[in-house]
Amino acid sequence: MTDDGIKHYVLDTNILLHEPLAFLNFDEHNVIIPMVVLEELDNIKDRQKDVSRDARVAIRALEEALHDATPEQITEGVPLTRVSGEHQAVGHLSIFPDFQLRQQEAVISLNENDHRIIQSALEVQRHKAPEQVILVTKDINMRLKAKGAGVKQVEDYRTDQLIDDIKLLTKGFYQFPGNFWEQVKDVESEQDGRETYHYVPLDIFTTPFPNEYLLDETDSFAARVESYDSKRVKIQDIGRERLMSQRAWGVSPKNIYQAMGMKALLDPTLDLVILTGPAGCGKTLLALASALEQVVEQGLYEKIIVTRSTPEIGESIGFLPGTEEEKMAPWLAAITDSLEVLHKNDENMESSLNYIMNKANIQFKSINFMRGRSIQNAIVLLDETQNLTASQLKTIITRCGAGTKIVCSGNLAQIDSYYLTALTSGLTYIVERFKNYHGGATVNLNGVVRSPLAQYAEENL
Secondary structure, three states, X not given: OOOOOOOEEEEOHHHHHHOOOHHHOOOOOEEEEEHHHHHHHHHHOOOXXXXXXXXHHHHHHHHHHHOOOOHHHHHHXXXXXXXXXXXXOOOEEEEEOHHHHHHOOOOOOOOOHXXXXXXXXXXXXXXXXXXXXXXXXXXXXXXXXXHHHOOOEEEOOOOOOOOOOHHHOOOOEEEOOOOHHHHOOOOEEEEEOOEEEEEEEHHHOOOOOOOOEEEOOOOOOEEEEEEEOOOEEEEEEOOHHHHHOOOEOOEOOOOHHHXXXXXXXXXXXXXXXXXXXXXXXXXXXXXXXXXXXXXXXXXXXXXXXXXXXXXXXXXXXXXXXXXXXXXXXXXXXXXXHHHHHHOOOOOOHHHHHHHHHHHOOEEEOOHHHOOOOOEOOEEEEEEOHHHOOHHHHHHHHOOEOOOOEEEEEEOOOOOOOOOOOOOOOHHHHHHHHOOOOOOEEEEEOOOOOOOHHHHHHHHHO
């Protein structure tokens, strides 16, 4: 390693698809992009998939960084300071001509693009020794192959990782040991209509967040953080009995966690609610019941838009026959299952479902067609968000216009993406990014209520 500590990062294609401007996030270090990465971006940019846009953005950004540079300069490295915009990159960007390696005896086959990228990293590692050369990829299997082939340093791309341990992820509530009021030495209370608020010292909290729920080990106390300053925290006194007595479309909470989730879902002042938790904890059923209550009974919104990621990380649904809603039907079975549960006791369930679908104006949409839209006066139910990246979630959330509420739900133990982990999932990202947002709330629905079998499976499998 050199005295100045400059490192050389070789980027895989999936890094630029995950974040098109990723090459600007390596500060003073140098970024190397193998030629095969450009070939892959070129092949992807014209596909009819959401990822094609990211490929085009990456290509345009690379062109801006390398325009007017000579072939020799591109191979040696072009200063990233020439790229406009807000970034801290002061290193160099170069393209590695990996096609030259085809003429050499390689220890691994060059038939696959992954192997060409690995071979490029090995060649840069040999050429730059003893300086640090790091291959960056989100593909877990490729990281294993690269290490096996002799690449000394292989890393995941972690600029979108906000926490180091999933256990540190905000749950949306905090449970005090013992009795809460026994820990409060100084309190000031006020009445605002039917609501009671208390001002308590900040030092009894670890780190309060807006709309964070508060519990203790008694059977009566429950509150919500309204606001706070450098000395005091203003909390709304809710009470467990009041929380547990809520109803939405005939559904009542089965535990205190569902009660906190329903409180957030029915709160008209919140335009973002994030529900996390294991399979069977009631995320989808609570979200749908609350949405029907607010659209049909209360008239607060005009429609319900239901969308979710597909196992292809939100890519094509074109192979399925029918309209967009018919194509999405297999992926949205959880919603239709929940609708059936809500109306299973009706005299004619099928007629009830058709009536509610029309009355609540329930629309099934693919996330591929959310880009460019502006959604007004609607509740958006976004299911299975653990399979979305931060940029995909940003695309959807930024579509929400005036009078729109979005409910994001997901289970970080059920990630289907090749490139995401619980730490880098978009669900984890927005939970951390929005924990200080006064118009949003997060609730971890801790506890399986689907069935004893589902609970046992969640705890033991």
